[in-house]
Amino acid sequence: MKLHVLDPNVSIQCTLHDEQVICQSNTEQFEVPSNIVTGVCINSSNCLPDMICLTNCEEFDVPSNNPEIGNPSYFNIGWPNCICPDCGALMWYQERVKISSRINPKFSLCCSQGDVVLPPYRRLPQLLHDLYHGHDSRSKFFLDNIRSFNSMFAFTSIGGKIDTHANDGNAPPTFILNGENYHLIGSLLPLPDKPPKFAQLYIYDTINEISNRMAAVGMADDSNAFKSSIVKDIRQALDDCDNPYVRVYTMIRDTVHFQETPTVRLRLLGKRGRDGRRYNIPSASEVAALIVGDFDAADFDRDVVVQTQSGLLRRISTFEPSYWPLQYPLLFPRGEDGYSRGIEFRDNPNKARRKRQFITQLEWVGYTIQQRHKDVSTIVFARRLFHQFLVDSFSTIESDRLRYMRDHQKDLRAAMYKGLTEAIVSGDYVANATGKRIVLPASFVGGARYMIQNYQDAMTICSWAGYPDIFITFTCNHKWPEIVEFLKTHNLKPSDRPDLISRLFKLKLDQLMRDIKEGSIFGKVKAVIYTIEFQKRGLPHAHILLFLAQSHRIVHPDNIDKIISAEIPDMHREPELFSIVSALMIHGPCGEQNKKSPCMPHGRCSKYFPKKFTSHTIIDADGYPVYRRRDNGVYIKKGEHFADNRFVVPYNRELLLKYNAHINVEWCNQSRSIKYLFKYINKGHDRITAGFYNSPDPRSNDAVVDEIKTYYDCRYLSACEAVWRIFVFDVNYREPSVERLTFHLENEQSVIFPDDACIEDILNKPYARCTKFIAWMEANKKYPEARQLTYGEFPTRFVWNKDERRWKPRKRGFSIGRLHFAPPGSGQRFYLRTILNYVKGPTSFADIRTVNNVTYDNYKDACSALGLMDGDAEFVRAIKEASFWGTGAYLRQLFVGLLLSDQLQHPNSVWNSTWEYLSDDIQRI
Template identity: 40%
Template structure:
């Protein structure tokens, strides 16, 4: 990458400095070339309109040899039609944003290796991802002027553009893998083998969009159910707090004081500062006991109509710090406007940030009157930056471990479409699961026999590579059995029992009541007195308003 050293001595370039730099002979030649293309397209469009016939635009930029020499020679060629350039092509970004790449330096390409990593390395991840590449290029560096970071609205545009490309590549990767991977139960594959069918390429179903894909429907639902699990464990939250990013924070003004930029021109700074303040607030609440002893915290990040981030926080207090009467509420919450004379600082904060100004007919240009933004989904520059930086949009403490379960022999098996069925069934990892590992652990540890399945993660850790449970040495986690609606019959009754039965060593032990093995999980529930009234059904209705 070539850096113009004339800017190294400048603390912060002014608009005149930037204009002079773009007036440089070489850069001016590039801009003239693009102006030439634009003018020729306009002239051809006018000629076609006059002739009253339809044809495609002919003028595009064709690169022959080195892109730098092509740009400086202004060697423009013509095609018969427009050509699409892949987002992974090194010239894609320079051609789309020539002001940010005035000498045509390459953009992202798929074969860039990580630092100190060779192509023969055995590292799991050897190559730089598109997200990592772009994050590297939007960093502030001392004594180096970045055209991109001073691009104002064009910088916001490239942030949103790159985020959408990154997301598209992730979806493309998942879609590509779905052609290779399939999912079915272990029992079904055993049946196929017994019947002489060894072709697994048509069996099972393709893996759908995983719950780990941020923003997906399964991702949102799983996080919602995890939050409900915290409610079940710690009761209802005691505080609901919203913290919003303020573009006029003193830190933002200090950072931009020697520039001509506005706060909205640097969404990367707004996101980083908001994350720092959010983490500081969570630490203050959790470690400093601002509202009392805290047991759990969960928050989610959203983006306002103006595009700036805000967080919705739920705080669960320890029973000794719970709010029991109105006087306890008054210690933390005030619904009155502070006195302007006795507390001017607090009055200013409330009047500036917590009082909604006139709107409707009195002020039709008010932010809340932008109805179009309520109808359409859009991605702001701040949201794009937040996701490019890979900052979590959901946080919870303690962690919630999702506990899978299944009927005998019906654990899910992931396999390649071209794998041999014998190899699939002979893998010991496919024959075992987290659920059956619970049975094995109950055989080996006395402590395990005193815990239900949902309580198990508080004392044990699932080792995915070893496919077994081991005693927990540090930390704390809550278990959440996957929720099943009553319409699923036996699976629903099994979930009820998994929250009651302790220390089973096999499926029969779960159905055993007073030494008698019941024929079904439903019968076991009735015999234990778990279905004598509608309390369990009401509990499911509360936990599953979006599923039932």
């Protein structure tokens, strides 16, 4: 394949630097192999020799390690051939830290630019190496059943619920975990009449050890002992590795059987005396000790003590170095230490001192799951066991966070500032005498409050930018040629490497966002929102909403055809597009010709396919587009079925050719569906928020509201999502950003404080006295231009500095403000919020209540003076505002609350103005 860079859209500038000609282009940079053009290429020390980094003005052959792409429009990222100069991880050039040198890129995804340093991998013993990397039937059977083989030799069990339903069918297998996760270890010996499991297999009935291990996972041997021979080789390999845990259990076996000691216990040691950055292979004496006879548990600090014979299971702390090697002997065959709290960052005198001294488990995992240029990592070649390790890793990290929040609920309490000052007056000096309970906070990603806050932020953008115009669903294609060709060289399939799938999807999504914002596809974009979700099979996809500028909005159905098609393209004029549509954009087929399609559980397609033929695109009476689908006799064959234009998922031609993925593009500029559109892009967390709203009434004495348990019950984690979260990729994205604006009545701001804090100390803290709301009024005193803005408009011109607790004039960027909602039943807070939507430049609470030089006693009277309480208009406005994000049930509760409060002057009039919002969900049942 020839690549010609003399393209009218590519500008190239060449300069002389240190007697070398350096060429830069306005596209991604890449390096030309030095044997093609002399003197114009930059050889980067941390890229492989055939890595592409810069362009020149000549025509040349693409190096053979870049996959052949028949479609010239396709956005080919290439292979992850850049080598991190700090840790040796294979990275894509586009993953570089943007502020690093373009010639010698630095990377943070793998090792935080060299701050995280862990011992290198050691080569596997030959027996295990042949099983992992062989090409014979033994290796294939081992890799296909690697999770079962790992369970045979694991010392601990997983506490979460493994969801096997996702693996029904012919799609690539995945690993999904539900609920709280933890690792458990049982007693040294099984109870009478109970078969041995996990670590007990190293001690009990070792004469029949191989058959016992196979029976433990339900694996039956064949006549020629093919499977048992693999089990024997693994057992021998662990001995050859000198695995310290195997050695310890062998010692226990000898002690129990030969010395007939009645009570032997095992103490798993949690501390290591060596530097975790350099040494991670402990000896047997470093990982455990035998206890003979009685003992005092207080002497063993936090070490785990395993009993001789008991039905009880002990939980292993996630901070124990033995946590990972006990569960994954096939990933850590030498018993390499896992994460522990004492691993320090690398000393680097050229960098500013870090606030933290030790690495986190998240950073340890992010480093551990990388494929490196010289090290042969066992983990990334473990296929389905790699899936399990990824899910286990992030669920462990998340469980640690949730456990911390649960354990510290009583330590963090909140109360109004005014209440604390009154407590001082009444003689209560200790904080635990006042306050209210705190549960799962909005800062926890994926929790109910997090989802609700993001949903309301999205609706704020909608209020500012108008209704969205385009709805895009971009789904990862696990058969992208870059990843398929790269993994062929390692005898792997894309489904074996969810880490690469997620990373590549993120790079493609970032480029898609750049294309959209550039405006060449849909026109000028005013705002964009996306959320990331993961399919039942685990693959990531993005739901994207585009808000176009007024000058580029689509007002006529004929213009929809210019950007959206719902027809099969001509296979002779556009063969590449025809191939992509045929492979990725055909629904089903379902209906009469295939009643067994998964989309027809009740005999009717849940996606309403097949659509009707229509010769022109129209907008129906409900405001939904009916795309052009002509009955032109064109069809494709999918399996045993045929599909015509009625089964085509709407798409955009340019996006499909460039990204070669399922990209559903829909026009959506109509108001009646907007709330349901936003609910759809957040549907993955509906059960979480439903559990939040359906919690018992907290006012009842016996109410138990456990938001953490609700989250666990609704949480299903796949390998791709685990990777996404480990690398801290965005789950929600908004542009422009939304500044959440808190407000409160005078001296009634919420204050968070430790349970045993002194109240006088709390009152003297800056965060207690100077809130974002109070700082706004202070800024109005200092900056004349600030007095021209309402509170909600303030973030467009000013930036909140959390550390300094003050607003500063904005120098760059843009943001819009969102005032927290206050229901009509909240009394003066409701009227205060109503005024804040109109008043500009107040410098005190009294200023807010001042109208025409008259200061009113309360905000309700001030609202009346401003003409904001014309009959029941403010209550109608409140219901309509809440309808943007609230469910129909919530709106009905709001309306009933107004009726019971006796605040409505004309309830019938309010009902007539709002009944469509109150019954919105009922209409659609």
